[in-house]
Amino acid sequence: MGRYVVRRLLQMIPVFIGATLLIFLMVNVMGDPVAGLCGERQCDPATAAQLKREFGLDKPLWQQYATYMGNVFAGNFGTAFNGQPVTELMASAFPVTIRLTIVAVLFEIVIGIVLGVVTGLRRGRPVDTSVLVMTLVVISVPTFVTGLLLQLLFGVKWGWIKPSVSPAAAFGELIVPGLVLASVSLAYVTRLTRTSIAENRRSDYVRTAVAKGLPRHRVVTRHLLRNSLIPVVTFIGTDIGALMGGAIVTERIFNIHGVGYQLYQGILRQNTQTVVGFVTVLVLVFLVANLLVDLLYAVLDPRIRYA
Amino acid sequence: MSEKTIERPTTDEAALAKELEAEEKAAARQASLLRDGWADLRKRPLFILSALVIVCLLALAIAPSLFTARSPFSNGFCQLQNSMNGPGSGHLFGFDVQGCDIYTRTVYGTRNSIVVGVVTTIATTLIGGLLGMLAGLIGGWVDMLLSRITEVFSALPIIIGGLLIMSIWRTGDVWTVSFIMAILGWPQVFRIMRGEVISNKYNDYVMAARALGADSWRIAFRHILPNTLAPVIVITTMNLGVYISAEAALSYLGIGIQSPNISWGLMISDAQDRFLTSPHALLFPAGALSLTVLAFIMLGDVVRDAFDPKMR
Numbered sequence: 012m013g014r015y016v017v018r019r020l021l022q023m024i025p026v027f028i029g030a031t032l033l034i035f036l037m038v039n040v041m042g043d044p045v046a047g048l049c050g051e052r053q054c055d056p057a058t059a060a061q062l063k064r065e066f067g068l069d070k071p072l073w074q075q076y077a078t079y080m081g082n083v084f085a086g087n088f089g090t091a092f093n094g095q096p097v098t099e100l101m102a103s104a105f106p107v108t109i110r111l112t113i114v115a116v117l118f119e120i121v122i123g124i125v126l127g128v129v130t131g132l133r134r135g136r137p138v139d140t141s142v143l144v145m146t147l148v149v150i151s152v153p154t155f156v157t158g159l160l161l162q163l164l165f166g167v168k169w170g171w172i173k174p175s176v177s178p179a180a181a182f183g184e185l186i187v188p189g190l191v192l193a194s195v196s197l198a199y200v201t202r203l204t205r206t207s208i209a210e211n212r213r214s215d216y217v218r219t220a221v222a223k224g225l226p227r228h229r230v231v232t233r234h235l236l237r238n239s240l241i242p243v244v245t246f247i248g249t250d251i252g253a254l255m256g257g258a259i260v261t262e263r264i265f266n267i268h269g270v271g272y273q274l275y276q277g278i279l280r281q282n283t284q285t286v287v288g289f290v291t292v293l294v295l296v297f298l299v300a301n302l303l304v305d306l307l308y309a310v311l312d313p314r315i316r317y318a
Numbered sequence: 319m320s321e322k323t324i325e326r327p328t329t330d331e332a333a334l335a336k337e338l339e340a341e342e343k344a345a346a347r348q349a350s351l352l353r354d355g356w357a358d359l360r361k362r363p364l365f366i367l368s369a370l371v372i373v374c375l376l377a378l379a380i381a382p383s384l385f386t387a388r389s390p391f392s393n394g395f396c397q398l399q400n401s402m403n404g405p406g407s408g409h410l411f412g413f414d415v416q417g418c419d420i421y422t423r424t425v426y427g428t429r430n431s432i433v434v435g436v437v438t439t440i441a442t443t444l445i446g447g448l449l450g451m452l453a454g455l456i457g458g459w460v461d462m463l464l465s466r467i468t469e470v471f472s473a474l475p476i477i478i479g480g481l482l483i484m485s486i487w488r489t490g491d492v493w494t495v496s497f498i499m500a501i502l503g504w505p506q507v508f509r510i511m512r513g514e515v516i517s518n519k520y521n522d523y524v525m526a527a528r529a530l531g532a533d534s535w536r537i538a539f540r541h542i543l544p545n546t547l548a549p550v551i552v553i554t555t556m557n558l559g560v561y562i563s564a565e566a567a568l569s570y571l572g573i574g575i576q577s578p579n580i581s582w583g584l585m586i587s588d589a590q591d592r593f594l595t596s597p598h599a600l601l602f603p604a605g606a607l608s609l610t611v612l613a614f615i616m617l618g619d620v621v622r623d624a625f626d627p628k629m630r
């Protein structure tokens with residue numbers, strides 16, 4: 012297992028280098044990194060040249076990339092539009108978004124898997140059909156529409172929650188935003204679990220378990236569920252990247268000051284350093300999440316053993 | 319094919335003979351995986367339903383002027399005095415904050431949504447399909463290199479990558495948005511295509527073709543490609559709806575399609591500040607968007623059921 016982890020970590024390195032190179036090239040070659048620094052109007056050429064010298068943008072590209080990577084490893088992501096270091100913004104934003112993502116993933120796991128098991132065991136019955144139709148509707152209605160509707164109903168009409176989340180963003184405040192963020196993935200988790208359960212239900216090991224006289228709930232939770240969860244775990248793991256992306260939309264609706272909010276501000280104010288810094292860290296989070304998924308397999312499926 | 323005929327109890331001998339004949343005819347038509355899937359597809363009510371909706375949407379996209387007498391690009395289309403007025407006679411969906419007729423704008427917005435969805439899907443299929451086929455067929459270091467490149471591209475989730483690129487380009491027409499989503503979306507098709515090619519490469523029929531002297535091109539395009547198409551078609555149809563939804567999300571964030579181009583996501587974004595007092599400006603474009611995505615997701619679902627019985 013230890014050797015496998017090391018090998019996977021080593022494999023992550025070229026991908027991380029490639030991804031950062033991609034980000035770097037997009038920003039520095041396709042775009043103009045000093046464009047936003049003079050406000051709404053164009054920089055005059057002298058100022059632009061001065062700024063470029065200041066940020067080292069007049070040096071050759073490979074040298075710029077080396078500086079950028081060096082800064083990433085030193086934890087230096089530059090300054091935001093208001094003069095705050097980007098790392099400070101990250102320190103305040105990431106915990107909020109991580110809490111939001113945790114709430115969303117919990118919704119996916121609890122509601123998604125329960126609904127999936129219930130419908131998978133009752134295929135073709137009314138429960139199954141109605142849940143399937145519901146998942147179709149949830150997938151089709153875009154997150155931002157769901158979010159605005161729930162905000163209107165829960166926050167304004169019925170007054171169950173505060174329509175916007177305070178800067179502290181405690182877990183309690185994040186329940187409805189988390190549900191909104193999770194909604195589409197929740198529907199996918201439900202369908203995936205349903206398919207997986209329905210497929211495995213007819214397998215030999217389930218028949219054996221039933222024949223041994225095990226109680227039904229034990230057959231379902233210990234034998235059927237554990238084997239059916241493998242594709243679901245893959246999905247949830249790769250979904251973390253999508254959730255972080257979706258968080259941009261959810262955070263805008265509920266005014267949550269997380270990663271999405273800071274990214275959005277960075278783009279609005281054309282602050283390249285903020286955007287590049289946050290995206291770089293997000294890519295890293297995404298890669299680590301994928302690694303964790305691979306390791307989780309071993310826990311779920313005893314047939315998979317890593318040398 | 320044969321399973322279906324076994325299920326059906328046929329007592330009448332004439333009917334049996336007829337059926338046998340039909341089956342022989344079908345076999346003569348070289349019943350392939352794709353043809354089987356298509357035959358199965360046509361019988362499903364959900365397919366007919368979603369296809370009907372999609373045909374209507376295509377009509378709206380191709381000729382929006384047939385469905386509304388006004389044009390959103392004509393002078394005097396927006397009258398500020400009508401700002402945020404609710405639905406009334408002659409203006410089914412009411413007016414937005416600029417006093418523009420929402421019905422007309424929603425009708426004209428169809429084209430951009432559909433074009434982005436279709437163009438992105440075609441582009442991801444071409445890029446991912448071609449590269450995936452190359453990686454699978456050639457193998458070796460080509461496969462290594464292409465697979466690593468794919469991993470790099472899939473490390474950027476579509477919304478985050480789109481955010482990054484759009485923040486640099488800031489052009490916001492249909493083609494830029496499609497291009498960006500295609501650049502970020504192809505790895506998925508690549509993986510499926512590569513896997514399919516590799517699993518088909520060592521099959522007997524490929525050996526047979528090679529033994530008969532077929533060259534590599536012929537084997538690739540006449541033998542392997544047709545056998546890999548079903549999963550690619552499934553993922554492609556399913557993605558159509560996903561891309562349409564992603565375009566709306568990008569436009570909603572102000573980094574997708576930009577005004578004066580019309581986009582449902584943009585209309586929703588504009589309407590959200592006044593959502594509490596006049597929800598109509600948001601609900602109509604949101605409804606159109608949801609219906610469109612629903613139609614394509616439903617289509618993807620039935621196509622998957624028809625072409626890939628394993629995934630049911």
